[in-house]
Each structure stands twice: as C-alpha cells, then as structure tokens.
Amino acid sequence: MPDVNKSVQDRKPTDTPTREAFRKLGVADLAEWRVTVPANNPDADARNLQSEFPMGWYCVCYSHDLAVGEVKPARYFGTDLVVWRGEDGVARVLKAYCPHAGADMSKGGKVCGNWLECPFHLWQWDEAGNPREIPYSVKPLKIDPDSTPRWHTREINGMILVWYHPDRGDPLWQPVVFDQVGRDDWTPLQTFDWKTANALENLSDNAVDVSHFKYVHGTNTVPDYEFEFNGIMRRIVAKLEFETSKGTARGTIESIAYGPGQGWVRYTGLTEMLMLTGTAPIDRDLLHTRFAFTHPKSEAEGPRGGLARAMIREVTSQFDQDKLIFDRHMRVDPPLVCQGDGPFGRNAKWFSQFYSKSGIAPRLPEPLPDFTIETA
Ligand code: FES
Ligand SMILES: [Fe+2]
Numbered sequence: 001m002p003d004v005n006k007s008v009q010d011r012k013p014t015d016t017p018t019r020e021a022f023r024k025l026g027v028a029d030l031a032e033w034r035v036t037v038p039a040n041n042p043d044a045d046a047r048n049l050q051s052e053f054p055m056g057w058y059c060v061c062y063s064h065d066l067a068v069g070e071v072k073p074a075r076y077f078g079t080d081l082v083v084w085r086g087e088d089g090v091a092r093v094l095k096a097y098c099p100h101a102g103a104d105m106s107k108g109g110k111v112c113g114n115w116l117e118c119p120f121h122l123w124q125w126d127e128a129g130n131p132r133e134i135p136y137s138v139k140p141l142k143i144d145p146d147s148t149p150r151w152h153t154r155e156i157n158g159m160i161l162v163w164y165h166p167d168r169g170d171p172l173w174q175p176v177v178f179d180q181v182g183r184d185d186w187t188p189l190q191t192f193d194w195k196t197a198n199a200l201e202n203l204s205d206n207a208v209d210v211s212h213f214k215y216v217h218g219t220n221t222v223p224d225y226e227f228e229f230n231g232i233m234r235r236i237v238a239k240l241e242f243e244t245s246k247g248t249a250r251g252t253i254e255s256i257a258y259g260p261g262q263g264w265v266r267y268t269g270l271t272e273m274l275m276l277t278g279t280a281p282i283d284r285d286l287l288h289t290r291f292a293f294t295h296p297k298s299e300a301e302g303p304r305g306g307l308a309r310a311m312i313r314e315v316t317s318q319f320d321q322d323k324l325i326f327d328r329h330m331r332v333d334p335p336l337v338c339q340g341d342g343p344f345g346r347n348a349k350w351f352s353q354f355y356s357k358s359g360i361a362p363r364l365p366e367p368l369p370d371f372t373i374e375t376a
Pocket of ligand 1: 098100102121
C-alpha cells in the first residue's frame, strides 16, 4: 500500500500537475494564451462567483499605450469605458456611450484640445461628463451630474488608474506612487498581461494560499511566511530558497496589496527588483492582471542581471500556472480549511471591507507605513 502522504511530500517540482499541463499547452504563442479564457465555462452563478465588484483603484491602461490625442476603448467593472489623452498630456476616462444619444465614443471618437468629440453629432465632452461644445446649438445645456458619473483618474507608476466604487462614491484612499518608474537610473517597465476567468477575491486568496506554492509552482519547500493585515494594506513577507547554478540561495519577497487593485512586490537578497501589480475586474467572471517589472539599471546591467531575468521568467510562469487553476475554479464558500493552509479567514475578513454591501468602511493602515524604496 503506497504511503500517499509520503509520495505527495516527495514530489519533485517538475511533477506538479499544473507544470505538466502547461508543458502540454506549448508556449508557441504564450502572450496570446495568457489573454485567452475557456469558452465553455459554466456561468458566474453556477460557479458561485462574487456578485459585487470591490471598490478600489484599478489600472485600465498602461501609460505607454496611450499617446497624446489617442482614444481607446477599455472594459472594466462590467462597463464599457473610453480612455483618451488630451493635448495637455492628461489621461481622462468616461463611460463609452454618449449621454446625448448613446453612440460608442471609443470607436471613432476624437480628441479636440482636451475634450472628447463624439462621432455621432460631434458634441465635445470633458472628463467630468459635461458637454462643452455642441456644434449646432448655442443654448447651454444643463445636465444632471448623476447621469454621467465622474471616473476619478490618476496616472502614476506608468499606469492609468481609475477609482471604482459600486455606489459611485468618491475615492476613500489614494494609491501609492513609486518614483522609480520613469527614472533614468531604473529600467523602463517590462510589462505582462493575463486574462483569467474568475473574480478578484478568489485570486486574492491565492496570495495567502501557502501550500499551493509547492504543489502548483513546484517550489522546493513551503516558504516561511509572515502576514500582516492592516487597514486596506495586506503585507506578506516570504523567506524563500531558490535553486541557482551555484547552489541554493536565499532571498526575501515582500508583497503588498494596497486595496484590492494595487499591489507591488519587492525582491531582495538575490536581486533588487520592483514588481508593480494590478488586477482589475472586467466582468463578474473575468479579470485583467498586469505585472510590470523595473530594476536599478546598475543591477540589470551588472553581474546579477541574468538572475533578475530568470526571476521574471519564474514569476510570470507561476502566474501562468495559477491561471490554469483559476480559469476553471469553482468558488467554495467557505473553503474546507485544514491546519497548514494559509490564513483564508483573515484574508476574507480583510477583503470584505472593499464590498460596499459589507457595511465596513475601509481604513488606512495605522501607522501609515513609509513605502519609499531606496536604491542600494
Ligand atoms: S450621440 Fe454623441 S453627440 Fe449625439
Ligand atoms: Fe500562485
């Protein structure tokens, strides 16, 4: 009779089922696979997925994907949006459908100065949803501000972020800014995108699911973790061992979620690297995840540059493996938790503050940490 526990404990990293499945997929067109989801999934109700989009700041476009004068469609929070950059360089966001008579302004809309011109009757709109120019009418038009709710927008960290609130409330916190992005002594962002057929809270659970690192990602050991839940911030510090050509090396990964949509990971020990992350809900059962990496140029061009590239390959392929699970996962609520699982209950409580219907007001971490990252 085989000792099942022993055989699981002894599995080599290469034996994990997700690594196996991923090899069979082939990596010929990896970027396309990453943004493709199964076509035959049961619907969100049948999968018991959460029905509310959590409030927070979410990336809707990378800065480098939107030139001055450019108009782009974006779909998030079950809503079609239009994103444009005015001649003043400022990125702006509105609902895509024109309040006048419903044309989709993300298709054929034009930037005029800083305003967006609708392709149907050429009304021009500002980012607050006010019509600023109507070519055939001289009478000013008063509109109900609630008919075109404002999309609060910040452009930071090489990303265009919008604030989402289920009741259209104003921002309850501000996102964290990293001035390394765009600096001459740090590398330009190297970006990666995925679409995953799931809801955001379930992907958030993945970060505290300590046992899956060994069985999905094939890490040598279940790492040593510290968890801190502090207001809207969740901080996870993992001490890890990595196999390198020169033997086993040790490093630290500090992973912070600041609200449900903004995160960053700092790698120290092996290589200095900052990874900015963002996942935004597109629909109830569809997510857009972004990873963006930057390092000090001295690090990227120095002797440890190869190690940084290997880390990026490992981190992105780990998310590929997560996608294989989450694309088809069925939400179990509450999950059947055993000793050795991660703090799912604490994560669920932390996440609940982002649902308007929970009635829990999100609060800033106390004391407010200093997120400044010094370059060594
Ligand atoms: S529908 Fe946009 S101007 Fe008429
Ligand atoms: Fe994972």
